[in-house]
Amino acid sequence: MxxxxxxxxxxxxYDKVFAAVARQRGLVPESWDGMKTDVRDYLRARAGGELAWQGLQGFVYGKGIRGAxxxxxxxxxxxxxxxxxxxxxxxxxxxxxxxxxxxxxxxxxxxxxxxxxxxxxxxxxxxxxxxxxxxxxxxxxxxxxxxxxxxxxxxxxxxxxxxxxxxxxxxxxxxxxxxxxxxxxxxxxxxxxxxxxxxxxxx
CATH class of the missing domain: 3.40.50.1000 (HAD superfamily/HAD-like)
Structure with a gap:
């Protein structure tokens, strides 16, 4: 097979690391919690959110991957x-x-x-x-x-x-x-x- x-x-x-890095960067409130898709949807609903989301992805999939x-x-x-x-x-x-x-x-x-x-x-x-x-x-x-x-x-x-x-x-x-x-x-x-x-x- x-x-x-x-x-x-x-x-x-990546759910936990996306939420943690988003909080560290001030992209979401400090008390915010959610899965990767929740972070994406939250950011995309805001002005400049797509670029912020892409930057977050670039970090999490690279330097931040150890937290996954x-x-x-x-x-x-x-x-x-x-x-x-x-x-x-x-x-x-x-x-x-x-x-x-x-x-x-x-x-x-x-x-x-x-x-x-x-x-x-x-x-x-x-x-x-x-x-x-x-x-x-x-x-x-x-x-x-x-x-x-x-x-x-x-x-x-x-x-x-x-x-x-x-x-x-x-x-x-x-x-x-x-x-x-x-x-x-x-x-x-x-x-x-x-x-x-x-x-x-x-x-």
Whole structure:
């Protein structure tokens, strides 16, 4: 079995770090709390909010990435992949540098460093090989990459990926989401990694 997984907001959770950095920068009230999408919507509703949001993203995905967390259940899912001999690939739409980032931090290297520090690559029991990580400049290139890998399953938090016309129909589509919003018929919305593991490995 060949399994592809998105990186941002699928393996790695930025919710706490986005809220913390937004408070530090005075972009939200000191008592404010919310998830990444809440921060985005809050900022975009204000004058100059889009630039502030892009600057926040550039910092969090780069220098601030160490404050991000792994989603519960990801380690157990990857252990199940290793146990069953499934091949695992990360395929992510991630530019090399962030918008509005004066420090020009390499976001792809920051992501690899995070994966390394989390023990997900370059560890004795890692299910993920460092050579199986792909970062693409555009959404279209991401879908082309996952199609070229001939994946049996792809897991992503963005429905946009599965709605791309060239998304491979033979690849099982798992949408990692807690939302009840409508999604394409071929998508399986699943809210937790434990449920994804059960759905993939029936365990």
């Amino acid at each position: 060949r399994i592809g997984i998105d990186f941002d907001n699928t393996i790695i959770c 967390e792994i989603y519960p259940g990801v380690r157990e899912f990857l252990a199940a992949c290793r146990k069953t001999g499934a091949g695992v690939y990360i395929v992510s739409h991630k530019t090399q540098f962030g918008h509005q980032d004066p420090d020009r931090v390499d976001l792809r290297e920051a992501a690899r460093d995070w994966l390394r520090s989390a023990g997900l690559i370059e560890a004795d029991d890692a299910a993920l090989a460092a050579g199986n990580i792909y970062f693409e400049d555009t959404l279209a290139a991401k879908v082309e990459r996952l199609a070229s890998l001939q994946l049996d399953i792809f897991i992503d938090d963005l429905v946009d990926v599965f709605e791309q016309p060239h998304f491979p129909k033979a690849t099982r589509s798992i949408l990692f989401t807690q939302s009840q919003a409508p999604c394409p018929d071929h998508c399986e919305p699943i809210a937790t990694w434990a449920d994804i593991q059960h759905g993939v490995f029936a365990q």
